[in-house]
Amino acid sequence: MTLATGNDVELRGVTKRYGPILALDTFSLQVGAGEFFTLLGPSGCGKTTALRSIAGFITLNAGEVFLKGTRVTDLPPHRRRVGMVFQHYALFPHRTVAQNVAFGLRMQKVPKGEIADRVEKTLALVQLPRYAGRFPRQLSGGEQQRVALARALVTRPTVLLLDEPLGALDKKLRERMQVELKRLQREVGITTIYVTHDQEEALTMSDRIAVMQSGRIEQVGTPLEIYECPQSAFVADFIGNINLLRGTVIGHAEHQAAVDCRGAKLRIGALPGAVAPEAVMALRPEKVRLNPSEPLDNDLAATVVHLVYLGDSVLYHLRSDEGIELQALELAQAGGVRHQAGTRVRVGWRSEDASLLPLTSSPLPRGERLGEGG
């Protein structure tokens, strides 16, 4: 019954159905001790269901859950030593901050004096030392979020599960809380599974990220691996802005491939998977250079269709003479925008900055955006 896996959290082949909906589809996951692990994916892909299956709030159709190497699949939530912050903080409105935080300890029948002491220490940890007597409605969103966090931490769980804990906060506060949450997690050293659909948040906070789609994991890796070496067009497009150009492979060697895209021969230097005859070239807009000073492996003549000024950078929408649509991101120059709409430019990129991905049948997250245009 007990299998030492060396992981704090392990899910094996977990399947959860709601009627006809397959919320988790033979879902497997391993999270190491002290890791900050993020589940990232679009709405409805099964992130909350994955957390609920770890916490024990749902009955699985198949699969096993292990915490610290112990099988907990049939244990009720209160016997799993898991702390969870829900997507909507779910504080008790008619209880004070201190009573909210004390709740789990009262359930565990911890002695009164110890409860008071632990509540005080945990409120200090989340930087709300003088808030014990207030009610949730008297707190800002960020403060309520910290109370929810304190309530989860006070029971000293083995694993902390955070379901979009910053989702309701405005951008500024959200960024501040990201830093704070990360500091807290390091300080306590607690294994954390974090859910978000915000890719920037996932990239900045996580040790590893699992990108999910339709109840399954598409790819697991460090933020750098996921960003630099996406293994599918879905992951590439979900993580940041990217050019996806569909084409026909006309030749490939170990680390090189050439793809025909609308009659242009594009050279690709990163081949993360097997090469199929029809494929997608993925290229980050920040790797595309306009009028490069030295010749690059890929070089197209194009026109600036329109541009978006983003303050610190400019995003150019381009169309090559072959009809290939591309985006290029340039840091804004002191003089402002370098190329106006309608300008003719040379567009270049290095072959090693482009990767070749299989053509997936799965839908792309923001609609069909393959740059071939047809």
Ligand SMILES: Nc1ncnc2c1ncn2[C@@H]1O[C@H](COP(=O)(O)OP(=O)(O)OP(=O)(O)O)[C@@H](O)[C@H]1O
């Ligand atoms: N109690 C339920 N009854 C029926 N269907 C459910 C239930 N809970 C979740 N689902 C369905 O299961 C799928 C996965 O839901 P889940 O809440 O895990 O998604 P999510 O990734 O957390 O999405 P979001 O980012 O919107 O919170 C969805 O299609 C959802 O409609």
Ligand SMILES: [Mg+2]
């Ligand atoms: Mg959810």
